[in-house]
Amino acid sequence: KNEVEQSPQNLTAQEGEFITINCSYSVGISALHWLQQHPGGGIVSLFMLSSGKKKHGRLIATINIQEKHSSLHITASHPRDSAVYICAVTNFGNEKLTFGTGTRLTIIP
Amino acid sequence: KAGVTQTPRYLIKTRGQQVTLSCSPISGHRSVSWYQQTPGQGLQFLFEYFSETQRNKGNFPGRFSGRQFSNSRSEMNVSTLELGDSALYLCASSFEGYGELFFGEGSRLTVL
Numbered sequence: 001k002n003e004v005e006q007s008p009q010n011l012t013a014q015e016g017e018f019i020t021i022n023c024s025y026s027v028g029i030s031a032l033h034w035l036q037q038h039p040g041g042g043i044v045s046l047f048m049l050s051s052g053k054k055k056h057g058r059l060i061a062t063i064n065i066q067e068k069h070s071s072l073h074i075t076a077s078h079p080r081d082s083a084v085y086i087c088a089v090t091n092f093g094n095e096k097l098t099f100g101t102g103t104r105l106t107i108i109p
Numbered sequence: 110k111a112g113v114t115q116t117p118r119y120l121i122k123t124r125g126q127q128v129t130l131s132c133s134p135i136s137g138h139r140s141v142s143w144y145q146q147t148p149g150q151g152l153q154f155l156f157e158y159f160s161e162t163q164r165n166k167g168n169f170p171g172r173f174s175g176r177q178f179s180n181s182r183s184e185m186n187v188s189t190l191e192l193g194d195s196a197l198y199l200c201a202s203s204f205e206g207y208g209e210l211f212f213g214e215g216s217r218l219t220v221l
Contacts (some may be wrong), residue, residue: 034209041197063126072112086152095207096165097142099152 002028003027006087006100013107019074021103023087026068030095034061034072035086045087046072057085111136114200115213121200123221127188130216134181134202141183142210145174146197155198158183159205187218195220 005024013019023032034046045055047061049070054061058077063070074081087100114133123130131143138220142157142165154167154217158177175185181202187194 030207035210035212041199041201041217042216043201045210045212048209069151088152094165095157096167097154097210099154100168101151 003098004087004089006085006103008103009101010104010106012106013077014070015078017077017107018075018108019081019105020074021085021105023070023072023100024068025070025087025089025098026085027098028092029087029089030092032063032070032099033088033090033097034070035085035088037086039083045080046085074105077107079109081105082107112154113200113211114218115198115200117216118214119217119219121219122131122156122190123220124190124192126190126220127186128190129186130198130200130218132185132200132202132213134145134183134200134212135211137202137203138206138211139181140203141177142200142201142203143183144199144201145169146199146215147193147195152199155185190220192220 007022031050033048036044049063058075060073083101084102084104088097088104116131119162140159143155157165161177163177177183197215199215201212
């Protein structure tokens with residue numbers, strides 16, 4: 001079992017839909033990261049969370065430490081949101097980053 | 110403020126050769142971490158350097174090594190290349206190492 005599990009693996013939605021991507025982890029963490037990767041490889045850090053909720057524009061990230069679960073929400077989705085979204089956790093104690101397998105999101109105009 | 114710069118962006122090597130990749134972090138950042146991304150294994154942590162010291166290391170063979178210079182620039186080296194080393198190698202910098210990560214565009218290595 002992977003230490004970081006993401007769901008769904010692939011998600012296709014219509015423009016304007018509300019999107020939710022989930023991340024579950026099994027280890028103690030000091031932080032959780034949501035990353036966005038567009039075709040071509042470049043990765044952008046969207047959020048770093050250790051508790052609660054953060055919002056940036058149309059993106060919202062939440063984390064429940066007790067349940068070891070985080071969600072990334074996108075409101076009013078747009079074709080430019082099409083990308084791979086990756087959840088990663090910083091392991092408590094050794095501070096190594098462990099990645100989920102990613103969620104490929106496609107937004108259709 | 111300039112972003113994280115990785116060079117070269119693309120390179121092709123043959124089995125048995127070695128390769129050196131470079132990463133220049135954002136000015137003022139003291140931590141540089143390296144990652145390997147392949148279609149089969151996804152993203153995997155290689156190592157992290159802070160103030161010229163390797164602070165963390167992932168589960169990769171000794172053929173993978175790195176170093177960090179006094180100006181925080183970092184290099185990683187892969188010796189005796191294997192076909193399975195073909196991957197996108199990404200580096201990221203952060204101010205203290207435990208904060209937000211800023212990624213470079215990556216170096217895409219193809220081993221023939």
